[in-house]
Amino acid sequence: MLSYGSEGLFHSVAAMSGSELSYHQVITNTMLAYNNTVKLGRQVGCTQQVGADIWDCLLTRSPNDLIEGVQNMLVEFNRYAFLPVIDGNFLRESPEVLLKRKEVLSPVPYLTGVNRNDGTEVLLSERDLARVNFIIDRPFLEYKIMDFVLKKNFTTNREAALQAIKHLYTFWPDLQNNDKTRQEFIHFATDAYYVAPVSKSAQLHSESGSIVYMYVNNYNFSTGAPNGERFFPAWMGVCHDCDLYLLFGFPWMPKEFLPQNLRSVLWTDTDKNVSDTFMSMWKQFARRNNPNLLRENIWINYGPRDRYYLNINVTRTLHQDYEWEHVGFWNIYIGTLYDLYTTTFSPTEASLRKELVGFKATTGIFIILCAATLTCAGTLLYLHSIYKRNRPVSVHYS
Structure with a gap:
């Protein structure tokens, strides 16, 4: 949508649990x-x-x-x-700069969304925690938040940003409750890596002329499982890949085509119904650039001011302003606490910066010397004028 090379080559875009504005995407x-x-x-x-x-x-x-x-x-x-690099060829500027300038060469319909617990993949990437069933404590949460702040390269007022994030994602009623701490970590990862950038992308694409549809997948496969059997732990909730399971029809798929770890799953009729609806909506979007099912119009597009999204569960309902407090925290408030400053420069830029610093220092010293010289000269002139005024006049009598 943003590249000159792809202008006019496609008629719609679907970005699921991802955004070009996520810091781990580019x-x-x-x-x-x-x-x-x-x-x-x-x-x-x-x-x-x-x-x-x-x-x-x-x-x-x-x-x-x-x-x-x-x-x-x-x-x-x-x-x-x-990761993909902004090289100045395929993309002239960073995606955020282009979107804010409204330089979207292909403002085609844009479908985007998240799973409620996308951040589970961040926790699952910590493979060492598998031996303790991914139980984490408060020091681990604080360490991961600090690691996020360092890798995001917050350089100005870093401590304030760190404390703000820690405060928001701490379960204050019981600091020793590891289950709640794990939930807060997943909430933190989901917001920082997915919800905030996806919401920001939807906002900017909408302002740039695209018709945007946003969804939140809230369907939990573990709910209503036969005999209470879960193929996901309860703490994972609606996992990072859950919308893909629905989209590709896993509940309908022959077992030999499923991933090895899902072949023993007993899919329910509800799983199949939700998957069928999910596939039908995406098919309609691919065909007509509108994900609403035929003879339905419940999914209203995301607007710059109304920000509608479709909550997908056993039933589908329309809502506004998903997680608006946390989206505002990441996309607006946290930016007031720090300045994002790049510490790596090209050799040419580094040389120019050194020359600029030297020029400023030399200019400053010159101005100070000039001011001191003028002050001394003015003082001497003032003293000389006083001396001339008070000097006794000798009178000669003939």
């Missing part, structure tokens, strides 16, 4: 991408000094070597070391 600083490539080279024995030579060396390494090298890298900024 790298906007090319020097950060370059630095990460140099780090990867060091991990796999490519220690050349020239970028082109490092790249040629990386091409000689096996995929397994590269994967192992990435896993062993220390990621200082962003969630992942390697």
Whole structure:
């Protein structure tokens, strides 16, 4: 939608549990991408000094070597070391800049949304926690929030931003309740990585001329499972992939086509009904650019001021302003507590910055010396005038 190269090549877009504005979806600083490539080279024995030579060396390494090298890298900024990069060709500017300028070359209908507990994937990525059933305590939550703040590169007033996030996602009635702490962590990850950027993207796309439809998937497969059997732990709720299970018809699919871990699942009739409705809505969007089922009009598009979204569960209901307090916290309030400042510069920019600092320092010293000289000269002139005024006049008599 934002690239000159793809203008006119498609007629609609669906972005599920993802946004071009999520900080873990794109790298906007090319020097950060370059630095990460140099780090990867060091991990796999490519220690050349020239970028082109490092790249040629990386091409000689096996995929397994590269994967192992990435896993062993220390990621200082962003969630992942390697993401799509704003190179100035495919995209001229960062997605947020283009959207705010309303430079959307293909403002086609845009369908987006989240699962209620998308943040479970962040917790599941902590594989070491599997042995304790992903139970976490308050120190772990605080550590992950600090890690988020550092990797997001909050440089100004970092402590205020850190304390604000910790305050919002602390279960104050019982600080020692690990189950509630885990829920708060999932809430934090869902808001920071998914809800806030998806909501911001929907807002900016709507303001830029696209017809936007937003949904929130609230259907929990574990609810109403036969004999109370759950194929997801209860704490996962509506997981990160749950909308994909509905969209691709997992409840209808022959077991041999399902992922290995889902072949023993006993899908209910409710699962099948919700999946059928989900698939039908997406089919209508692909055909008519409108996800409403035939002879229905319950899903009103997301507007810049009314912000409608469809709550998808056993039944479907229309609401406004999803998680507005937390969306406002991440998209507006937190930005007042810090300035996002990039610490990596190109050699040319770094040289110009040094010259600018030197010029400012020299100019400042020159101005101070001039002021001191003028002050001294003025003082001497003033004293000289007083001396001349008070000097005794001698009278000569002939």
